[in-house]
Amino acid sequence: MPTKFSKETYLYWYELMQLIRQFELKAEEMYKMAGKIRGFFHAYIGQEAIAAGCMTATRQEDPFITAYRDHGLALAKGVSANSCMAELYGKATGCAKGKGGSMHFFSKEHYFFGGHGIVGGQIGVGAGLAFAEQYRGTDNVVLCFFGDGAARQGVLHETFNLAMLWKLPVVFICENNNYAMGTSVERTSNVIDIYKIADAYDMPGDKVDGMTAETVHDAVVRAVKRAREGGGPTLLEMKTYRYKGHSISDPGKYRTKEEVDEYKQKDPLTLILNSIRENSFASDEDIAAIDARIEGVVAEAVKFAEESPWPDDNEVLKDVYADESYPFIVD
Numbered sequence: 001m002p003t004k005f006s007k008e009t010y011l012y013w014y015e016l017m018q019l020i021r022q023f024e025l026k027a028e029e030m031y032k033m034a035g036k037i038r039g040f041f042h043a044y045i046g047q048e049a050i051a052a053g054c055m056t057a058t059r060q061e062d063p064f065i066t067a068y069r070d071h072g073l074a075l076a077k078g079v080s081a082n083s084c085m086a087e088l089y090g091k092a093t094g095c096a097k098g099k100g101g102s103m104h105f106f107s108k109e110h111y112f113f114g115g116h117g118i119v120g121g122q123i124g125v126g127a128g129l130a131f132a133e134q135y136r137g138t139d140n141v142v143l144c145f146f147g148d149g150a151a152r153q154g155v156l157h158e159t160f161n162l163a164m165l166w167k168l169p170v171v172f173i174c175e176n177n178n179y180a181m182g183t184s185v186e187r188t189s190n191v192i193d194i195y196k197i198a199d200a201y202d203m204p205g206d207k208v209d210g211m212t213a214e215t216v217h218d219a220v221v222r223a224v225k226r227a228r229e230g231g232g233p234t235l236l237e238m239k240t241y242r243y244k245g246h247s248i249s250d251p252g253k254y255r256t257k258e259e260v261d262e263y264k265q266k267d268p269l270t271l272i273l274n275s276i277r278e279n280s281f282a283s284d285e286d287i288a289a290i291d292a293r294i295e296g297v298v299a300e301a302v303k304f305a306e307e308s309p310w311p312d313d314n315e316v317l318k319d320v321y322a323d324e325s326y327p328f329i330v331d
Contacts (some may be wrong), residue, residue: 005214007281009056011290013213014272016055017048018294020072021269023081026298027071027088031248037088040117041102044072046243049268050175051076053216054143058224063111063133065126066145068103069175069242070115073145077112079105085301091308098311099319120146120153123172127159130170130233141227142170143220149180151194160233164201167232171223174235175210177242182254195237203235210238211266214275241266 003010024043031037044051051072054064066073074084079095087094088102096106096115105115113129116122126144133140150156151174163170174194178184185192198205204226209215216238223234241263245252252260276282282290 003214003275003279005217007279010272010276010279010281012056013049013052014269014276014287015290015294016052016076017213017269017272018291019081019297020044020048020051020075022294022298023075023084023301024071026302027085028244028248030085030088030302037102038090039101039103040068041088041248042069042246043242043244043248044069046263046268047175047177047210047240048072049213049272050145050173050210050216050238050240052268052272053213054173054220056213057217057220058141058143061111061138062140062224063113063129063142064145065113065122065129065142066115067119067122067147067150068115068117069147070103070105074105074107074110074112074115077107077110079107079110079112081297081301082304083107085305086308089305089308090310091305092311092315093304093308097315097319099315120150120155122146123150123153123159124155126172127163127168127170130163130168131166133169134166139228140169141224142168143173144170145173145175147180148174148176148178148185148194149183149188150174151176151197152180152188156197157200160198160201160203160235163233164203167230169227169230170233171220171227172233172235173220174237175240176237177240179242179246179254181246182250182252184254193237195235198235203233205235205237207237207239210240211263211268212271213268 024045031041055076064073064077083095087096087105090098092098096104103117123146126142130142176194195205195207206219208219219236223236226234
C-alpha cells in the first residue's frame, strides 16, 4: 500500500521498535537469572509503535515523562542501551547511577524525565515541566505519558484543569493497554473511552490506534502543533496492548488466550515490516542486517552492565537533596 512516509522514516521506526523489543526480551531473560536484575520490571513489549510515532512527531528537546513502564521511551529518546541495561542491574554506569532501577530511568541530557513509580504521579510533574517551558519562553512541548489505570487518579483532573487554564504546552498521552494491573477498564469506570475525559475541561481529545506508528505520528503532530502555537494541551488515548503481564511476576491469567492472540495479529513490528516490504523500502538482507545490528547492541549492553562497577557507598546520600550541604546530611 502506498504511503506518505519516507523509506528513511520506516527504517527508523523499524530499527527503534526492534531495539525496544529485543532489549526488553533480553532484560527479561537476565531478570530470570538469579541476581542479575532485581525489583519491579514492567516490559514495553507490544507498545513500541507509540514510542516510534512520538519520536518522529517531536523534536529532541521536547521533554518526555512517563510512568514505570519506561524502558522503551528512554531508548527512544536516545538513552543508550548500555546505560539502560546498567540501570536495570543497579550499576553505577546506569542512567540514574544505579539508584533508580527499572521504574526510575532518567536522563536530563536526553530530555527524558522519568520513570515514576507512583501511579499518576508523573501527570502533575509533566504539567510542571510544561509550565517551565512556557515560563522560559521556549516553544518546546512536553509529552506526558500515563496508563489507563492512572486516568482514575485525582491528580489527572487537577492537572487537566490548570493545564487548560494556563494553556500549557503539553500533550497528555494515555497508553491504554486495557488493563490496570489485572483490572480491565470496563471494571473501573463508566467512561470506557478515556479520551472523552478531556471534554470536561474543553480540552481537545482523540482516540488513536496505538499499534501503528503512522497513526500515532499523525495524531501527535496535530497535538504538538497546537501546543507550540499556544493552543494548550490535548489528550490522546492510544489504544494499545501489552503482550506480557503487568510486571514480570504477573502471569496474566485474567486474559484469555483468544484475546492475546487477536492482538498479536496487530503486532506493531509486523505491521511496520509489512509496510516496508509492500513499498520495497528494504530487502530481506537489509532487514536481517538491521536485526543483526540490534542483536549486537543488546549483547553489548549486557556485557557493559555485567562489567560495570557497583555504586560506591559514598553515593548513598548524593542526589537526595538539591544542596548536599543540607543539615541532615552528616559526614
